[in-house]
Amino acid sequence: MIPFNKASITDLEVKYVTDALLNGKSSGDGSYTAKVYHQFKERFDIDNMLLTTSGTTALEMASMLADIKPGDEVIVPSFTFSSTANSFMLRGAKPVFCDIRRDTMNIDERLIEGLITPKTKAIYTVDYAGIPCDADVINEVARKYNIPVIEDAAQAVGSTYKGRTCGTLAPFGCYSFHETKNYVMGEGGAIILNDPAFIERAEIIREKGTNRRQVLKGMVDKYTWHDVGSSFLPSDILAALLCAQLERFDEIMNKRMFVWNTFQTEFKELEDKELLVRQYVPDYAVHNAHMYNIILPTDEIRTNLVARLKENDIFAYICYVPLHSSPLGHKLGYEPESCPVTEDYGERVLRMPLYADMTKEEVYKVIELVRDILTK
Numbered sequence: 573m574i575p576f577n578k579a580s581i582t583d584l585e586v587k588y589v590t591d592a593l594l595n596g597k598s599s600g601d602g603s604y605t606a607k608v609y610h611q612f613k614e615r616f617d618i619d620n621m622l623l624t625t626s627g628t629t630a631l632e633m634a635s636m637l638a639d640i641k642p643g644d645e646v647i648v649p650s651f652t653f654s655s656t657a658n659s660f661m662l663r664g665a666k667p668v669f670c671d672i673r674r675d676t677m678n679i680d681e682r683l684i685e686g687l688i689t690p691k692t693k694a695i696y697t698v699d700y701a702g703i704p705c706d707a708d709v710i711n712e713v714a715r716k717y718n719i720p721v722i723e724d725a726a727q728a729v730g731s732t733y734k735g736r737t738c739g740t741l742a743p744f745g746c747y748s749f750h751e752t753k754n755y756v757m758g759e760g761g762a763i764i765l766n767d768p769a770f771i772e773r774a775e776i777i778r779e780k781g782t783n784r785r786q787v788l789k790g791m792v793d794k795y796t797w798h799d800v801g802s803s804f805l806p807s808d809i810l811a812a813l814l815c816a817q818l819e820r821f822d823e824i825m826n827k828r829m830f831v832w833n834t835f836q837t838e839f840k841e842l843e844d845k846e847l848l849v850r851q852y853v854p855d856y857a858v859h860n861a862h863m864y865n866i867i868l869p870t871d872e873i874r875t876n877l878v879a880r881l882k883e884n885d886i887f888a889y890i891c892y893v894p895l896h897s898s899p900l901g902h903k904l905g906y907e908p909e910s911c912p913v914t915e916d917y918g919e920r921v922l923r924m925p926l927y928a929d930m931t932k933e934e935v936y937k938v939i940e941l942v943r944d945i946l947t948k
């Protein structure tokens with residue numbers, strides 16, 4: 573069986589998790605959490621990062637910090653996971669769906685300015701498949717209208733845009749370490765506060781509205797309630813799992829990159845015959861091999877390919893039903909034609925199986941079958 577995803581777990585993960593379990597500190601912000609921050613500082617020069625219980629709650633924290641309120645409008649691509657929109661809809665704001673680019677499948681930065689109204693409170697971008705959006709263009713529009721950008725970099729840990737790390741391209745960056753991501757902690761995520769003005773409030777919101785973190789830092793001797801918050805910090809046992817994954821950062825990245833590059837090389841012939849379109853990476857980006865997508869000519873061809881692969885125990889994955897054409901999207905008044913490129917791609921994109929421990933034989937089994945099915 574070839575699943576679409578499988579986390580890479582070794583003795584190191586077992587060792588660190590066991591240690592965290594036995595060292596008597598299973599709540600949040602313990603020694604493994606500190607090690608994770610150090611790892612991100614060393615590798616990416618990221619300073620102000622807070623681990624969260626998920627990518628979803630990192631986005632929820634960003635929405636609270638951006639002070640999103642009922643009646644606000646928020647610009648967001650429709651081609652994303654529900655969590656991106658849920659995070660600000662939970663604060664009462666309305667999504668304004670923006671279409672995507674045909675090449676990167678990211679928010680079409682050229683359309684953003686036309687969607688801005690006096691009610692626009694924020695722009696959420698998504699680095700889909702680990703490929704960054706054109707952040708410089710988006711940030712320029714945001715600056716012109718004085719609107720914050722929240723970068724949903726859930727899929728983009730380790731990717732870069734013009735040499736800058738994804739997750740640091742906007743005032744707020746959000747990561748996911750969910751089991752399906754490159755580096756996992758089961759369920760987990762992080763918020764990166766690239767504007768230091770938000771650090772203190774973020775620490776309070778994440779600790780049930782209290783300044784408990786200031787006690788841990790030795791700044792005050794008892795903590796009290798300061799703000800409305802929640803419990804957004806994950807157990808140190810999960811941080812231990814992530815710590816082990818990050819020690820294996822290059823190993824995991826290199827193995828995923830081998831799979832990604834093999835698909836990209838071997839599918840060229842099918843692209844030349846116009847049987848599919850391969851994943852595109854713009855010159856400004858270095859990606860993290862998070863996903864390998866192919867775009868098929870029609871929905872029918874995609875459905876048939878998924879079914880035929882499944883008969884051979886290979887699980888390819890139809891990634892997103894676009895939010896604007898989901899049942900909730902309809903209730904919000906969106907029509908399929910509201911975001912035509914998203915609608916079209918929502919019917920034709922297919923995610924290939926990709927994981928670090930995928931063997932060469934497994935990769936070629938997938939390639940041969942896709943080739944056979946599409947050419948016969």
Ligand SMILES: Cc1ncc(COP(=O)(O)O)c(C=O)c1O
Binds near residue numbers: 656
């Ligand atoms: C773009 C995007 N945003 C947010 C999330 C939510 O992350 P999590 O599953 O860690 O809550 C995901 C997860 O799949 C995602 O792909």
